[in-house]
Amino acid sequence: MSKDNQILEEFTSKEYEHGWNIDIEADQAPKGLNEDIVRFISAKKEEPEWLLEWRLKAYRAWTKMKEPKWANVGFPEINYQDIIYYSAPKQKAKPKSLNEVDPELLETFKKLGISLEEQKRLTGVAVDAVLDSVSVATTFKDKLAELGIIFCSFSEAVREHPELVKKHLGSVVPISDNYFAALNSAVFSDGSFCYIPKGVRCPMELSTYFRINAANTGQFERTLIVAEEGSYVSYLEGCTAPQRDENQLHAAVVEIYAKKDAEVKYSTVQNWYPGDKDGKGGIYNFVTKRGICAGDNSKISWTQVETGSSITWKYPSCILKGDNSIGEFYSVAVTNNMQQADTGTKMIHIGKNTKSRIVSKGVSAGHSQNSYRGQVKVMKRAEGARNFSQCDSLLMGDKCGAHTFPYIDIENKSAQIEHEATTSKIGEDQIFYCTQRGIDEEKAVALIVNGYCKEVLNQLPMEFAVEAQKLLALTLEGSVG
Amino acid sequence: MLSIKNLHASIEGKEILKGINLEVKPGEVHAIMGPNGSGKSTLASVLAGREEYEVTAGEVTYMGQDLLDLAPEERAREGVFLAFQYPVEIPGVSTTNFLKTALNEVREHKGLEPLDAVSFLTMMKEKMKLVEIDQTLLSRSLNEGFSGGEKKRNEVFQMAMLEPKLSILDETDSGLDIDALRIVANGVNKLKTNDNATIVVTHYQRLLDYIVPDYVHVLYKGKIVKSGSKELALELEEKGYDWIKEEADTTTT
Numbered sequence: 067m068s069k070d071n072q073i074l075e076e077f078t079s080k081e082y083e084h085g086w087n088i089d090i091e092a093d094q095a096p097k098g099l100n101e102d103i104v105r106f107i108s109a110k111k112e113e114p115e116w117l118l119e120w121r122l123k124a125y126r127a128w129t130k131m132k133e134p135k136w137a138n139v140g141f142p143e144i145n146y147q148d149i150i151y152y153s154a155p156k157q158k159a160k161p162k163s164l165n166e167v168d169p170e171l172l173e174t175f176k177k178l179g180i181s182l183e184e185q186k187r188l189t190g191v192a193v194d195a196v197l198d199s200v201s202v203a204t205t206f207k208d209k210l211a212e213l214g215i216i217f218c219s220f221s222e223a224v225r226e227h228p229e230l231v232k233k234h235l236g237s238v239v240p241i242s243d244n245y246f247a248a249l250n251s252a253v254f255s256d257g258s259f260c261y262i263p264k265g266v267r268c269p270m271e272l273s274t275y276f277r278i279n280a281a282n283t284g285q286f287e288r289t290l291i292v293a294e295e296g297s298y299v300s301y302l303e304g305c306t307a308p309q310r311d312e313n314q315l316h317a318a319v320v321e322i323y324a325k326k327d328a329e330v331k332y333s334t335v336q337n338w339y340p341g342d343k344d345g346k347g348g349i350y351n352f353v354t355k356r357g358i359c360a361g362d363n364s365k366i367s368w369t370q371v372e373t374g375s376s377i378t379w380k381y382p383s384c385i386l387k388g389d390n391s392i393g394e395f396y397s398v399a400v401t402n403n404m405q406q407a408d409t410g411t412k413m414i415h416i417g418k419n420t421k422s423r424i425v426s427k428g429v430s431a432g433h434s435q436n437s438y439r440g441q442v443k444v445m446k447r448a449e450g451a452r453n454f455s456q457c458d459s460l461l462m463g464d465k466c467g468a469h470t471f472p473y474i475d476i477e478n479k480s481a482q483i484e485h486e487a488t489t490s491k492i493g494e495d496q497i498f499y500c501t502q503r504g505i506d507e508e509k510a511v512a513l514i515v516n517g518y519c520k521e522v523l524n525q526l527p528m529e530f531a532v533e534a535q536k537l538l539a540l541t542l543e544g545s546v547g
Numbered sequence: 548m549l550s551i552k553n554l555h556a557s558i559e560g561k562e563i564l565k566g567i568n569l570e571v572k573p574g575e576v577h578a579i580m581g582p583n584g585s586g587k588s589t590l591a592s593v594l595a596g597r598e599e600y601e602v603t604a605g606e607v608t609y610m611g612q613d614l615l616d617l618a619p620e621e622r623a624r625e626g627v628f629l630a631f632q633y634p635v636e637i638p639g640v641s642t643t644n645f646l647k648t649a650l651n652e653v654r655e656h657k658g659l660e661p662l663d664a665v666s667f668l669t670m671m672k673e674k675m676k677l678v679e680i681d682q683t684l685l686s687r688s689l690n691e692g693f694s695g696g697e698k699k700r701n702e703v704f705q706m707a708m709l710e711p712k713l714s715i716l717d718e719t720d721s722g723l724d725i726d727a728l729r730i731v732a733n734g735v736n737k738l739k740t741n742d743n744a745t746i747v748v749t750h751y752q753r754l755l756d757y758i759v760p761d762y763v764h765v766l767y768k769g770k771i772v773k774s775g776s777k778e779l780a781l782e783l784e785e786k787g788y789d790w791i792k793e794e795a796d797t798t799t800t
C-alpha cells in the first residue's frame with residue numbers, strides 16, 4: 067500500500083468513528099456505495115463488529131480495484147454508484163391465485179413440467195398452511211438437526227454460529243480476490259450457510275429451495291459450505307424455474323471448504339432472465355465460486371447448467387491442497403440470441419497425486435458468444451498430478467461464436483495433462499434422421515443437444531436432470547429454421 | 548397407396564431423377580435394383596422428404612395426399628419409414644430414448660396418449676425378439692460405434708417399433724452376415740400385412756429369396772428402365788446390368 071493510500075485510509079476510517087449519517091430506520095439505502103452504505107447494511111442486519119470490519123476492509127480493497135476486462139464479453143459501463151445496495155425485503159401483495167400471475171411465466175412452468183403446487187410456491191401465491199413450504203422446510207430442518215447438520219440462511223448463521231462463520235468466511239475467496247468478490251464481500255445481502263459435521267453423510271440433497279428465507283437473497287448472494295472430516299454433502303443451488311429480477315447486476319460468492327476425506331458435490335442450474343431477443347434487460351451474472359480441498363483425499367465436484375443471464379462470468383474452481391484430493395468441473399453453457407457467456411474453471415494442484423477432471427460443453431445459437439476459459443495449474447510440490455480436460459463446442463447457425471481459452475501452467479514434470487477439444491455443428495443428416503422418425507426439428511435439436519450434454523447432465527441429481535433437459539430445449543427454442 | 552408420376556429431382560443443380568413412375572399398392576413388395584449412382588437412394592430420400600433435394604417436376608400421391616407437400620416429420624407420422632443406407636450417429640442419445648420420443652410423436656399425431664414406461668418396455672421386448680436385437684445395443688448411443696450389421700438391424704428394429712405403412716429399405720441387406728440377413732429379412736416379413744407396403748432397394752438377389760418381391764424394377768440414370776417379376780432379379784444376378792444399360796442407352800439416344 068502506498069503511503070498516500072495509507073494516510074487516506076486512516077483519515078477516512080477515522081472520520082467514520084464519529085458515526086455516519088444514514089437513517090437506520092429507512093427501508094432502503096440511498097443509491098451508491100460508500101462506507102456509510104456498508105455500515106448501514108451491517109447495522110440493518112445487526113451484525114457483530116468483526117463482520118462490519120470485514121466488510122469495510124473488502125469495500126476499501128474494492129475501491130482500489132478495477133473491473134476486469136479480460137473476459138470475452140462486452141457490455142455498457144456499469145455505474146456502481148447508481149445501484150441501491152440495500153432494500154428491506156418487501157412484503158409484496160401476494161397473488162391470490164395463479165390467475166393473477168404473468169401468463170408467460172405460467173407457460174414456461176408448464177413446459178418445464180413444474181407441478182401446480184410448485185408453481186404457486188414459486189410465484190408466491192398464498193397456499194394452505196399444510197402445504198406451505200415453510201412446514202416442509204421445518205420437518206426437513208428437524209431431520210438435519212438430528213445429524214448435527216446446519217443449513218440456514220447466512221444471516222442466521224452469523225447470529226447462531228458466529229465462530230464457524232468467522233473461521234471460514236473468506237478463507238477460500240479472500241476479500242480482495244477479484245473485483246466482484248470484493249464488492250460482494252462489502253455488500254452481500256444474504257445467502258446460505260451449510261455445515262456438515264465430522265463423519266456425517268448428509269442423507270438428502272440439500273437444496274436452497276427448502277431453505278426458509280430463500281426468496282430475496284438478492285443480487286449479492288453469499289454461500290459458505292464447510293464439510294468436516296469424512297463428511298459428504300450434495301448441494302443444489304437454484305431451481306430451474308425462470309427467475310426474473312429487477313436487479314441487473316448479480317455478483318455472488320460461493321466458498322466450499324472440504325477437510326480430510328470429505329466430499330462436496332455442488333450442482334447449479336442457472337436460469338436468470340437472459341434478456342429479450344435483442345439482449346435488452348438481461349441479468350449480468352458475475353460469480354466467484356471456489357472450493358478448497360484442504361484435507362487429504364477430499365473431493366469437490368462442480369456441476370453447472372448455465373442457460374440464463376445475458377452475461378455470465380463464472381469460473382467455479384478447486385484448490386487441490388490435500389494429497390490425493392480430487393477436483394471436478396462439469397459444465398453445460400447454452401447461449402442463444404444475444405447472450406454472452408465466459409465460463410470455465412481453475413484447477414490448482416498443490417498436493418501430491420491430486421487429480422482433476424474438466425468436462426465443458428458449450429452450445430451457442432443465435433448471435434450469442436460462448437467462451438470456455440480454463441486454467442490447470444500444477445505447483446512444484448504436486449508430484450503425480452493429473453488432469454483431463456474435455457472442451458466441446460456445438461454451434462447452431464453461423465452468427466454465433468464459440469471460443470476456448472485453455473491455460474496450462476506446469477511446474478512439476480511428473481504431471482500428466484490431457485486436453486481434448488472439439489467444435490461441431492448439428493448435422494443436417496442428424497436432423498433429417500430424427501424428422502424421418504416423426505420428431506420435428508425443434509425437438510430433434512433438443513434431443514441432439516441433450517445427447518451432446520449427456521456426460522454433464524448425468525452428474526446432476528435425477529429430478530434436477532430431467533428439468534435441466536427441458537430447460538435446454540426451452541433455451542434453444544426458436545434457434546432452428 | 549403410393550403413386551409416383553414423372554418425378555424429377557435434382558441436387559445442387561444436377562438432375563438425378565429424370566422421370567420416375569411407380570405405383571405401389573397395399574400389401575405389395577417392390578424391389579428396386581440398379582447400378583451404383585443410378586439414383587436409388589435419391590428416390591428414397593425424396594420420398595422421405597430430405598430438403599437438399601429439389602423436386603423439379605412430377606407428383607407423388609401417398610394415401611390420397613400430396614406427399615411432396617408434407618414436411619419430413621409429417622410423412623413419418625403418416626407412416627412413411629426409411630431404413631437408411633447409412634444410418635446416422637447421434638452421440639449421447641440411446642436408441643431407446645430416441646424411439647420413445649419418435650413413437651410418442653407418431654402416437655400424438657394419431658391422437659393417442661403417450662406410452663408409459665412400462666408399456667413402452669413391453670413393446671420393445673416384443674419387437675426385440677422379432678429382429679433378435681440385444682438390449683445392450685439399444686441402451687448405447689444411437690448408431691455410435693455400431694458395426695455395419697448392427698446399424699442395419701437397428702434400422703429394422705425401429706421399423707418394427709414404429710409400424711409404418713410404407714417402408715423403404717435402402718440396402719438394408721448390405722453389411723449383414725448370412726445369419727443376420729435371414730433373421731432381419733424374416734423380421735421384415737413378419738411385419739408384413741395386407742395394409743402395408745415395402746420398397747426394398749438392394750444389389751443382391753439373395754435378399755429377395757427371403758423377402759419375395761411382387762415386382763422388380765431397374766433404376767438406371769434416374770429412370771426406371773425395366774420392370775418385371777422376381778425372375779428379373781435372377782436374370783440380373785446372372786447377366787449383370789450391361790444388357791439393360793445397352794437397351795436403355797439405345798432407346799434414349
Ligand SMILES: Nc1ncnc2c1ncn2[C@@H]1O[C@H](COP(=O)(O)OP(=O)(O)OP(=O)(O)O)[C@@H](O)[C@H]1O
Pocket residue numbers: 558559561563581582583584585586587588589590632
Ligand atoms: N449431395 C450431392 N451432390 C452431388 N451429387 C450427389 C449428391 N448426392 C448424390 N449425388 C449423386 O447422385 C447420384 C445418385 O446417387 P444415389 O445415392 O441416389 O445412388 P444409388 O443408386 O443409391 O447408388 P448406390 O447403389 O451406390 O447406393 C450419384 O451420382 C451421386 O454422386
Ligand SMILES: [Mg+2]
Pocket residue numbers: 587588589632717718
Ligand atoms: Mg444408395
